[in-house]
Amino acid sequence: MESKNYLDDISEIKSIMNKSSRFMSLSGLSGILAGIYALIGAAAAYYIVDTSTRGYLILDGAVFRACFAILIAVAALSILTGIYLTTKKAKKNNEKIWDNSSKRLLFNFLIPLVTGGIYILIILNQERYGQTAALMLIFYGLALINASKYSLGDIRYLGLIEIGLGLLCAFVPSFGFWFWVVGFGIMHIVYGTWMHFKYDKK
Amino acid sequence: MTLITNLNKAFDHRIRLGIMSILMVNEYAEFNMLKEQLGATDGNLASHVKALEKAEYISVEKQFIGRKPNTRYSVTKLGKEAFKKHIDALEKLIKKP
Numbered sequence: 001m002e003s004k005n006y007l008d009d010i011s012e013i014k015s016i017m018n019k020s021s022r023f024m025s026l027s028g029l030s031g032i033l034a035g036i037y038a039l040i041g042a043a044a045a046y047y048i049v050d051t052s053t054r055g056y057l058i059l060d061g062a063v064f065r066a067c068f069a070i071l072i073a074v075a076a077l078s079i080l081t082g083i084y085l086t087t088k089k090a091k092k093n094n095e096k097i098w099d100n101s102s103k104r105l106l107f108n109f110l111i112p113l114v115t116g117g118i119y120i121l122i123i124l125n126q127e128r129y130g131q132t133a134a135l136m137l138i139f140y141g142l143a144l145i146n147a148s149k150y151s152l153g154d155i156r157y158l159g160l161i162e163i164g165l166g167l168l169c170a171f172v173p174s175f176g177f178w179f180w181v182v183g184f185g186i187m188h189i190v191y192g193t194w195m196h197f198k199y200d201k202k
Numbered sequence: 203m204t205l206i207t208n209l210n211k212a213f214d215h216r217i218r219l220g221i222m223s224i225l226m227v228n229e230y231a232e233f234n235m236l237k238e239q240l241g242a243t244d245g246n247l248a249s250h251v252k253a254l255e256k257a258e259y260i261s262v263e264k265q266f267i268g269r270k271p272n273t274r275y276s277v278t279k280l281g282k283e284a285f286k287k288h289i290d291a292l293e294k295l296i297k298k299p
Contacts, residue, residue: 006295012216013223013289020239021227100228100235 023101023151025093027085028200031192034078039185041074046177089200101150109147112139133176137166137183152199158191208291210284212257217242217250222285225260225277233273251275259284 018024045067052063090097116139120132144159162183169179213219220240224231231239237247254260259281263274277285 006292009219010289010292010296013219016220016223016239017227020224020231020235 019095021101021150023095023105024199025086025090025095025097026151026155026195027082027089028192028195028198030078030082030085031188031195033081033085033192035185035188035190035192037074037077037081038188039181041070042177042181042185045070105147105150108150109143112142112146115139116142130173130176131170133180134166134170134173137162137169137179139166140183141166152195154195154198158187161187208287208294210288210291212254212259213285213288215250217247218254221247221250221254221275222259222277222281225275226282226285230263230274230276233275236275254281257281257284 048066048070049063087097090102096102116135119139120135123135124132141159141162141164144155144162148154148156148159165179165183165187169176169183213222217240220242221236224236224239233247233251236242236251237244240247242250251260251262255262258278260275261278263276265272265274
């Protein structure tokens with residue numbers, strides 16, 4: 001009977017440590033939806049480029065602007081969905097949406113992500129397009145790994161996968177589009193589904 | 203018998219375990235943060251904080267943010283070691299009933 005109490009002590013210590021330093025209310029469902037938006041966006045971009053007069057993408061012109069707009073729309077929709085579903089889950093878990101742990105999570109997620117974003121814009125400006133998809137995957141993976149210390153630890157594995165995909169993609173830049181589809185579309189859906197059943201269903 | 207003596211009396215309470223757990227993984231915590239996380243009343247929390255402070259396991263830093271008094275707690279080196287020992291002792295007790 002005594003040892004049962006000690007077990008309670010240990011599990012309470014662990015749960016308080018997690019609760020006080022990590023933001024645990026990330027929604028798995030928002031990952032699934034982000035993946036679906038990415039797939040729809042990629043299909044739309046593919047269709048636009050494929051049916052354009054050139055049949056491939058160059059930096060200047062209407063086709064590029066359309067693809068860029070799709071990319072922004074996918075990102076914006078994913079973020080909005082993420083915020084909405086995470087707020088809902090945090091309310092259910094009695095966790096505050098905007099406290100030290102969520103601030104820390106967001107800040108540490110954004111450092112590699114914004115660095116990567118700025119870097120990609122710089123090299124696009126220098127007309128080096130080949131590595132764009134690889135760089136997006138690599139920096140996104142680094143952002144996830146950095147964030148994993150302040151949230152569900154499982155995000156770390158998604159980060160490692162994205163970095164792996166990014167490095168592979170760097171070898172074969174002409175397949176950048178397909179790596180992007182796998183990394184941002186399919187992986188999000190697979191991962192979101194796993195998270196949904198592991199955490200949300202409880 | 204010797205296993206039990208490794209348990210630290212200073213941590214022999216749910217609230218004190220909670221305070222130490224929070225401070226082990228956070229650089230510092232404010233009084234209100236501790237209160238929210240542990241669901242304790244002001245008086246209850248204050249008395250446990252004082253006990254840990256007396257044992258020199260946590261340090262207190264009082265300052266003003268604007269006009270509001272603000273109290274920050276952080277764990278001392280001594281407290282870190284003591285708490286680690288306490289957890290080790292707990293884990294050993296679970297493994298060898």
